[in-house]
Each structure stands twice: as structure tokens, then as C-alpha cells.
Amino acid sequence: ELGKVGDGLELPVFAIGGFARDLLLGGKNDDIDITVEGDGILFAETFAATHECRVKSHAKFGTAVIVLPDGFKIDVASTRLEFYETPGALPTVERSSLKMDLYRRDFTINTLAIQLNPANFGLLIDYFGAYRDLRDKVIRVLHNLSFVEDPTRVFRAVRFEQRLGFQIARHTDNLIRNAVKMGFLDKLGGRRLLNELVIILREREPVRAILRMESLGLLGFIHPDLTLETENLRVLDEVKKVVTWFELLYQRDQVETWVVYFLALTSLLADAAFFEMCTRLSVSEHYREKLIDMRVHGEQMLAVMERKVAGKKPVLRSNIYFWLRGLSPEVLLYIMAKTCRDEVRKFVSLYVTQLREVTCMLTGDDLKAIGLPPGPRYREILDAVLSARLNGEVSTREEESRFVKQ
Numbered sequence: 001e002l003g004k005v006g007d008g009l010e011l012p013v014f015a016i017g018g019f020a021r022d023l024l025l026g027g028k029n030d031d032i033d034i035t036v037e038g039d040g041i042l043f044a045e046t047f048a049a050t051h052e053c054r055v056k057s058h059a060k061f062g063t064a065v066i067v068l069p070d071g072f073k074i075d076v077a078s079t080r081l082e083f084y085e086t087p088g089a090l091p092t093v094e095r096s097s098l099k100m101d102l103y104r105r106d107f108t109i110n111t112l113a114i115q116l117n118p119a120n121f122g123l124l125i126d127y128f129g130a131y132r133d134l135r136d137k138v139i140r141v142l143h144n145l146s147f148v149e150d151p152t153r154v155f156r157a158v159r160f161e162q163r164l165g166f167q168i169a170r171h172t173d174n175l176i177r178n179a180v181k182m183g184f185l186d187k188l189g190g191r192r193l194l195n196e197l198v199i200i201l202r203e204r205e206p207v208r209a210i211l212r213m214e215s216l217g218l219l220g221f222i223h224p225d226l227t228l229e230t231e232n233l234r235v236l237d238e239v240k241k242v243v244t245w246f247e248l249l250y251q252r253d254q255v256e257t258w259v260v261y262f263l264a265l266t267s268l269l270a271d272a273a274f275f276e277m278c279t280r281l282s283v284s285e286h287y288r289e290k291l292i293d294m295r296v297h298g299e300q301m302l303a304v305m306e307r308k309v310a311g312k313k314p315v316l317r318s319n320i321y322f323w324l325r326g327l328s329p330e331v332l333l334y335i336m337a338k339t340c341r342d343e344v345r346k347f348v349s350l351y352v353t354q355l356r357e358v359t360c361m362l363t364g365d366d367l368k369a370i371g372l373p374p375g376p377r378y379r380e381i382l383d384a385v386l387s388a389r390l391n392g393e394v395s396t397r398e399e400e401s402r403f404v405k406q
């Protein structure tokens with residue numbers, strides 16, 4: 001359908017980038033990127049008008065997003081047309097503009113284009129050896145200045161290498177090491193660095209990518225004190241296990257897994273260094289406070305629970321509930337990963353799987369009905385009822401009422 005609209009406007013249309021790459025690799029990619037040789041906005045608007053879709057255009061960039069009725073999005077870009085005096089040789093001119101467009105990309109494996117116009121449907125256009133590198137499982141830049149031009153590509157290289165199980169080509173590896181040595185990564189803005197880091201931590205196997213970043217000397221650009229030691233590496237490996245466990249159990253609970261990995265990766269940083277790192281990464285003040293809060297509360301509760309376990313005194317279910325109430329799933333998972341004590345891990349898993357759902361049946365209205373004057377005492381009483389319920393001392397509404405009257 002996209003190709004037909006292209007034909008109607010006499011515009012060559014291509015699927016490019018990650019979509020073409022993943023198609024060849026046999027994987028799936030839900031983002032479709034289209035490049036139109038010519039006016040991509042005209043193309044997107046024509047397509048939308050004839051297919052009951054919405055379209056959002058950005059005239060300044062020559063890009064548009066087509067939104068299908070089911071919400072599916074197609075990104076449309078325009079190649080910059082170059083007008084040469086070459087009458088009768090239009091195809092060469094048009095092709096060269098696609099080629100220029102692809103040349104600006106990060107790695108050869110992202111430079112494939114698949115034509116969508118019906119007459120040439122499926123035609124694979126491969127100017128830079130993408131097919132060969134996909135076959136050989138290699139990440140390779142297109143030219144020597146690639147990382148100088150855009151240092152985020154260093155992190156993108158690691159991400160694709162680990163995600164696809166590829167290998168960064170030797171020369172590309174040397175270019176990265178050189179960019180690191182020459183300090184080009186210092187020029188990378190905090191926002192962009194944070195963005196790349198978050199994307200890496202959202203991958204399925206971030207630990208391998210972190211190890212690779214360490215081996216290329218990239219962690220120091222996040223903060224000079226950030227290193228991989230036996231301890232934070234252990235925690236990172238544990239995060240993988242607990243995140244898998246949690247996602248399996250609670251598919252609908254939203255948990256920002258990157259935050260858990262982030263807390264684990266930076267767990268050995270001193271508070272001051274953590275703060276500096278947030279500044280380097282241009283984390284907003286609001287979010288920085290949130291991260292610091294997670295870190296501090298996580299450590300506090302971890303210490304409390306480890307002390308209790310060492311003390312050998314019995315731990316009640318209500319104790320666990322009130323220690324962990326109010327902590328986000330990210331912090332709970334961080335505690336599970338960080339602790340070396342099985343008992344503490346069991347406390348958190350008991351809380352996550354059972355205790356956090358428990359509520360008492362009595363409400364403030366019931367307390368009012370039995371003549372208690374409203375005030376902060378209500379919270380204390382209801383918490384006491386909840387404790388009794390958690391510890392199995394009451395199980396019905398009547399028992400709860402009797403408990404209050406005592």
C-alpha cells in the first residue's frame with residue numbers, strides 16, 4: 001500500500017534502518033521507518049488521506065508520522081533532493097540522494113533499504129556492505145570520523161553488538177578506543193549520554209553491555225569513580241534474576257527495570273559521587289531526588305532487615321509489611337538483588353507476592369460509628385488492625401471490630 005501511494009506520486013519509497021535490518025535477521029521490529037526520495041510529507045499526507053490514518057508532519061525536518069487506526073506508527077523521512085544538471089539521468093540523481101542519506105547513518109548494518117514501490121517491491125539496496133556485515137555479524141562504522149561526528153554512536157555500537165550477538169569490527173573498535181583516549185566523549189551532552197545509558201539498561205541483557213562498556217573504558221565518562229567491582233557485578237547479575245522473576249509473576253505491573261540496573265551499577269558510588277554523576281547526566285532535579293531517595297531508602301531497609309535476621313528474634317509478617325510499605329517495586333527488586341542473605345530475599349518476596357495486597361476490612365467510618373473522635377489516632381488504630389490481620393490474629397470483620405474495642 002505504501003509503495004502504491006509512492007507510485008501515484010511518482011516517488012520511490014523505501015523501508016530502511018532497523019526495520020530492514022531486523023527483517024533480514026529474521027527478527028521483528030515494530031517501528032517502520034520509511035524514506036521517500038522526494039517530498040516525504042506530501043507522501044505521508046496523501047497516504048493518510050486515502051487510508052483513514054492520521055498524520056503529524058514536521059515541515060522543518062521534512063518528516064512525518066503516519067498513525068494507523070490501531071495506533072501503529074510509521075515514521076516517514078525525506079531524502080534531501082540534490083538537483084544536478086543531468087537531464088535524462090534522473091534515477092542516478094535520485095539514487096545518489098538515498099545513498100547520501102544512508103551514508104549519514106551510524107553503522108553499515110543500518111544502511112539497508114528495501115524498495116516498496118510495486119514494480120521493484122522487495123528490491124534490496126545495499127550501498128555499504130550491510131548484507132555482508134549482517135551475515136558476518138559485524139558492527140562497522142561507515143567512515144573514520146563517525147564517532148567524532150557523534151559520540152553517542154560509541155554506546156549504540158555496544159548496544160547493537162550485545163543485543164544482536166555481533167562483534168564490533170577491529171577497525172571500528174580502534175576508532176572507539178581512540179575516541180575515548182582523545183576525550184571526544186567528554187563533549188557528549190549529559191542528556192544524550194543519559195538517554196543512551198537508559199536505552200542500554202532497558203535491553204534484555206544489559207549486564208553484558210555494561211561489561212563491554214567497562215572494557216572499552218566508557219564507564220569513566222559517566223563518572224570517574226564508576227567502576228565494575230566484584231560486588232556491583234554480583235548485584236547486577238542478581239538484578240537480572242530478580243527482574244526475570246518479577247516480570248514472569250507480574251506481567252501487568254509496570255517496573256522500570258533500567259532503574260534497578262542503574263541503582264545496582266552505581267551502588268558502590270559514594271553519595272557525593274552519585275550526586276555529581278546525576279549532574280553530569282543532566283538528570284532533572286526532581287528525578288535526581290527520586291533516585292537518591294530510592295538509593296537511601298533501599299540501603300536503610302536493607303540494613304534494618306539484615307540486622308533483624310542476624311539478631312535471631314522472630315520476624316513477624318507485620319514487621320516485613322511496615323518495613324517495605326511505600327517502597328517502589330524498583331527499590332524492592334534492588335534490595336532483593338543486593339542482599340547476601342536468603343532470609344531477607346524471602347522477606348521481600350513474601351511482601352511482593354502476598355503481604356502488599358493485604359488490607360483490613362474496617363475503615364475510618366467504622367471507627368466513627370463506634371464513637372472514636374476522628375484524628376491521627378485513626379491511622380494508628382487501622383495499622384494495628386492491619387498488623388493483627390497480617391499476623392493471623394484476626395481474619396473476619398467481627399474479629400477486627402472486637403480487636404479495636406479491646
Ligand code: ATP
Pocket residue numbers: 016017018019029031104105106107110111150152153156
Ligand atoms: P531499535 O530496534 O533499537 O529501535 P533502530 O535501528 O530502529 O533500533 P533507532 O535508534 O530507532 O534504532 O534509529 C533508527 C535509525 O536511525 C537507525 O537504524 C540508524 O541508522 C539511525 N540512527 C539513529 N541514531 C543515529 C546516530 N546517532 N547516528 C547515525 N544514525 C543514527
